[in-house]
Amino acid sequence: EVVYLNGEWLRQEHATISVFDRGFIFGDGLYEVIPFYSGKFFLKDAHLNRLRYGLNQVHIDFDVSRLKPVLEEAVTKVKLGEQDGAVYIQITRGVAPRTHYYPENVTPTILVYAFPVALKGFDKRFVDVLITEDYRWHRCDIKATSLIANVAMNDEAIKNGFHETILHRQGVITEGSHSSIFFVVNNEVYTHPEGHYILPGITRKAVIDLCKKLDVVIHEDPLKIDQLSEVDEVFLTGTTTQILGVKSMIMNGEVCFKKQEAGEITKRLQHAFIALTAQ
Numbered sequence: 001e002v003v004y005l006n007g008e009w010l011r012q013e014h015a016t017i018s019v020f021d022r023g024f025i026f027g028d029g030l031y032e033v034i035p036f037y038s039g040k041f042f043l044k045d046a047h048l049n050r051l052r053y054g055l056n057q058v059h060i061d062f063d064v065s066r067l068k069p070v071l072e073e074a075v076t077k078v079k080l081g082e083q084d085g086a087v088y089i090q091i092t093r094g095v096a097p098r099t100h101y102y103p104e105n106v107t108p109t110i111l112v113y114a115f116p117v118a119l120k121g122f123d124k125r126f127v128d129v130l131i132t133e134d135y136r137w138h139r140c141d142i143k144a145t146s147l148i149a150n151v152a153m154n155d156e157a158i159k160n161g162f163h164e165t166i167l168h169r170q171g172v173i174t175e176g177s178h179s180s181i182f183f184v185v186n187n188e189v190y191t192h193p194e195g196h197y198i199l200p201g202i203t204r205k206a207v208i209d210l211c212k213k214l215d216v217v218i219h220e221d222p223l224k225i226d227q228l229s230e231v232d233e234v235f236l237t238g239t240t241t242q243i244l245g246v247k248s249m250i251m252n253g254e255v256c257f258k259k260q261e262a263g264e265i266t267k268r269l270q271h272a273f274i275a276l277t278a279q
């Protein structure tokens with residue numbers, strides 16, 4: 001496997017970084033995951049714009065447009081031909097003596113690689129999720145590599161046989177540990193608004209646009225845990241999650257939501273999404 005590190009394509013075992021890289025020391029870096037369907041990027045510019053936004057927020061000086069040729073190379077290098085996969089991008093502040101403030105004149109560390117992902121068949125799956133408290137920081141809109149809270153939350157789900165952990169802040173459902181979440185109530189769709197408490201999911205935005213196109217009413221309004229009894233459908237979205245129907249939601253061992261099969265609106269959106277990615 002080859003990876004791009006700071007200007008060169010290297011075999012994975014030859015791609016090394018300094019122990020003083022601030023990504024390693026502090027988690028002082030950002031990442032992005034861009035999918036490709038049959039070798040063709042999907043919503044690439046939206047992903048790059050989110051990365052540009054995050055870099056500006058944390059004052060890492062890097063011109064994201066420099067990645068464009070590297071992304072094309074990444075897909076070729078992985079020798080997947082016309083297959084489905086994704087490109088992982090990580091940009092850290094770079095290597096510098098350890099200080100809590102941002103050091104000056106450091107060169108960001110850039111890592112890029114492509115990997116295969118099974119992007120087909122999500123419409124056939126139906127998953128169980130846990131609900132737990134969202135104890136992440138208050139800037140979840142920044143796609144930072146410091147994901148210790150997210151991995152701890154996801155681990156709890158996986159180790160207990162669930163697909164994902166869904167998070168709430170004081171009873172308000174925000175998103176999943178690595179996915180966005182949508183609810184259908186009386187044929188209208190709800191998802192948490194953008195802001196500091198969620199990552200502005202690229203798939204989330206694509207699904208909002210699909211709702212508008214399909215004349216499905218969409219509200220960017222949050223839902224509370226105690227409203228789950230009124231909910232008809234729940235689905236998750238994400239770059240590698242795509243649109244995944246939720247079968248049950250469990251909190252503190254109690255069932256808050258349960259269905260036998262994915263709902264009609266979930267299915268309509270899944271079909272529309274498949275058509276979109278095939279364009």
Ligand code: PLP
Nearest residue numbers: 178179180199201202203238239
């Ligand atoms: N929310 C979080 C916390 C995530 O980590 C992700 C994706 O990794 C998402 C939402 C979904 O975002 P996207 O659709 O851009 O993949």
